[in-house]
Amino acid sequence: MEITDEIVDHIAHLARLEFNGDDKVNIKKDLSNIIDFIDQLNAVDTEGVEPLIFMSDAINVLREDKFEPSITQAEALKNAPNHDSDYFKIAKVLKK
Template sequence: MTIDKETVDKVAHLARLELAEDEKEKMMKDMGKILDFMAKLNEVDTSGVEPLVYMTDEINVLREDVVKQEITHEEALKNAPKHDENYFLVAKVIEK
């Protein structure tokens, strides 16, 4: 399959990209290289290969939740630009 300017324009439109003419030429070459690589991959015999679903055979490898560092209320509020005795104060961002 060859990539033409119309294909690049369509893909750019779908991706909401604006490409200059020189960028379109480069994109045509790059997309052609990608398709050539995919064609090479299609030549590989994978008839005896099981589909890979997960990257590891491990199942539900979990770790313990361990507190690594505790800070006090005062230490947490110390570097806040604005705060009262108990809470961080932030600008109102939602209007009713």
């Protein structure tokens, strides 16, 4: 399948990734090869076959709904690259 610049841009946007210059040339080529490779799926007749979605036979494995603390706010913020005492911070959209 031919992968166009438009397809790469669209998929990259959905995936929140960017490809420019050589990276874009490479990902186009790689995607095209990978999609040709996965096209081999079509050799299997799946007429009337239900998709396999759950790997486990267990149904509705629920636990008791207990009230208990999980992580604190400080712990939740601890690994963020940019935060104050209450919030995750993102870079300003408008620069002065």
